[in-house]
Amino acid sequence: MLCTVLQLLDHAITTLAHSHSQCKSTPGSHTWPSSHEWDRLNNSISGRLLQPPPPGAVCHPSQPTYDPSLCPSVVAGWNTSKWQSDDPISSMGNNFNNDTCLPDPNVPCSGEGYPVYVVNATCADDVKKGVDFARQHNIRLIVKGTGHDYLGRSVAPNSLSIWTLHISGLSFQDGFQPKGCKFSIDGAAVTAAAGTQMLEIDYKAHLKNLTIVGGGAGTVGVGGYLTGGGHSAFSSTYGLAADQVLEMEIVTPGGEILIINECQNADLFWATRGGGGSTFGVITSVTFKAYPSMPIITATGLLAASPGTDAFWDVFAKVLSQCPAWDDQGIMNYGFVARNFSGQFGLTAPVDAYVAYFIMPVLHPENTTDSFTAAINKVFDEATAGAPIEFQRAVSPQTYPDFWAWYNVNNGPLDAGYDQYLGSRLLDEKALTHNLTALAEAFRAATPLGGVTSVYLVGGHGVINAKPRGGSNAVNSAWRKAYVHSVIGVGWEPFDEAEKAKQTDLLNNVYTEALRKLAPDMGAYVNEAYTYEPNFQQTFWGTNYPRLLEIKRKVDPHDVFWCHPCVGNERWKEVDNMLCKV
Structure with missing residues (x-):
């Protein structure tokens, strides 16, 4: 009997060892490097190898770094993207590290959901x-810029993280000659x-009377933003951020x-702009157009109208x-539609509402606040004509001397430290104009009760007409037909697995599926989408995926870089x- 148990145990150990290989x-x-090997890495980068404690550990008496004097500042900053950006291992979404160390002493705390070591990089x-x-020791490798990541790609357990936040430098040129x-x-x-x-790029550009195609939140970093494509308040005028790129410096696998x-290196240049x-x-610097x-x-x-009516x-x-x-007139907007909404614009009773920042x-000299207001009101007039219910309506215009004057006080969102998933879809002219009944039904189904669905023009x-350098880039082919990027978010309280599943x-299966x-x-736009989007290869890259996969296999045959949902992660x-081989 004992021999049988020992044989079974030996078989289990052998199987485990094989699976771990x-x-x-x-x-x-x-296979994990010795402390001596980690020390050598640390010495080679001038002592910039970090082994950070869990970010909420200062609030937990059981943790070595417990410090009740520091806990209040961590709690105060936790729900801001600025605090999450400045921490070497934290990121916007708690759920992507499995809520393993929140700044709450009443819940468990460990480092299991976070990288083990961090290269606090200052140069390529x-x-x-x-x-x-990481390549030589077969260690899972991730990259964190600012942690402004809605899909959880910048955090992972048992990993080495490359933190690029402290690779600094910003310069402006009048004309640019790409190397070679x-x-x-x-x-x-x-x-x-x-x-x-x-926020820094927009401010420094403003000082030089320039404007960039940049991210909506001031804490967005250039790397993840540009590689995903990057939509902007100026996308409908100049194209996506990836369409502006002239050159990059990159560290390959x-x-x-x-x-x-x-x-x-034209294939890599094509792939990194949208792939x-x-x-x-790892992108260490990028040069792009300014206007x-x-x-x-x-x-x-x-x-807005009373909630629960078909007419809305x-x-x-x-x-x-x-x-x-509107796009033909040079108008874009950041808008949302809400069900059972109240609390803004002086609304005290719940309404169903469409609310938008139009920009x-x-x-052209003929564009004025009067003509702009008239264009919006004309659409509102025609849409509500003959409606069987009463609508509340307001259009409040304002002129700013440049984009920075608006962006400085309106950039966002800047919240973080929550449990959340996003879903999204790009909508073309056919989806928006071909069948208005289907359009109405889709958004009614896609908008959570008491929640919002974003509709970004x-x-x-x-x-559609962008002309990126080299003739094309890897931006999702669906973007080249899209007008609207529509986004839905859902959240839940930490550790509530039933609500998370719901x-x-x-x-x-309901909200995003209605838009599909x-x-x-x-x-869909890969930077703002459902992490486990079905058939993500087609959804995020369309007709570009086969070429992207070919380049990935060529440049990274041993999968030094892996993330989800990312090109070539199928193995x-x-x-x-x-992280194990399939």
Whole structure:
């Protein structure tokens, strides 16, 4: 009997060892580097290797770093993207590290959901040494810029993280010659290091009377934003952020530090502009176009009615169907539709409402606040004409001397430290105008009761007609038909697994599914989408995926970089806290 037990135990150990040999190295395994080897890495990067404690540990008496004097500041900052950005291992969504160490002494705390070590990089060579170390020791490797990541790609257990926040540098040029090219590109250009965030770039550009195609939140960093495509208040005018890129410096999975542009390493240049972050290497700097500043007209628009009426959704569909026409007039918006909504714009009783920030760059002298207001009111008038219910309505215009004057006080969202998933869909002209009944029904189904669904007019002619350097880039082919990017979010309280399952099911199978059915031939924006989107390869990259996969296999044959949902990740899966071959 004892022999049988020992044989079974020996078989189990052998099986476990074999399975672990097919996994990335983890602490305690025989392949995990010794403390001496970690020390050597630390010395090679001037002592910038970190082994951070769990970020909420200062609030937990059981943790070595417990400090009741520091806990209140952690609690105060936890729900802001600025605090999460400044921490070496934390990120926006608690659920992506499995709520393993919240700043609450009444819940468990451990470091299990976080990277074990962090390369606090200040230059490309620091990044190279971290990448080389992970490759040589078969360690799971991730990249964190600012942690402004809605899909959880910048945090992972049992990993080595490359933290790029402190790779600094920002400069402006009048004209730019890509390295290895025999020509120069006219116009203003900006070179930003990987740690640069949008608030700094926009401010410094404003001082030089320039405007950039940049992210909505000031804490967005250039790397993940550009590699995902990057929509902006100026996308409908100039195209996506990825369409502005002239050159990048990148550290490859093989540890090479390369300059990539249309004249050299052109495949990588194509792939990194839209192919997704943490996949083809680590971007350490990027050069992109800038544009002359101009006055900006904005308007806050509200259209609301008593909740629960069919007429509201019919009227909303009529408004939304005018997005292509608004785009033709140079109008974009950040809008949302809400069910059973109250608490803003002086509304005390619940309503169903469409609320939007409309923005119009003043590209022509005839664009005025009066003409802008008239364009919005015309759509509201036509949409509500003959409606069987009464609508509340408001349009409040304002002019700013340049984009920075608006952005400085309106950038966002800047919240973080929650449990949440997003879902999204890109909508083309057909989805918006072909069948208004279907459009109304889709958004009624896609909008949570008591919640909101965003409708961002950030596509249109600027994205459709964009001419990126080299003739094309890897931005989702669906963007080249899209007008609206629509986003839904669901949340739940930490550790409430039943509510998490309920909300996730609603998000995937009800809310997002309604938009998938409305636009079945389109896709979604990879930086703001459902982490477990079915058929993500087609949804996030469309017709570009086969070429992206070919480049991934060529540049990273051993999968030094892996994330989900990311190009070429099909050969591995997460098993508990390990990353193992399929």
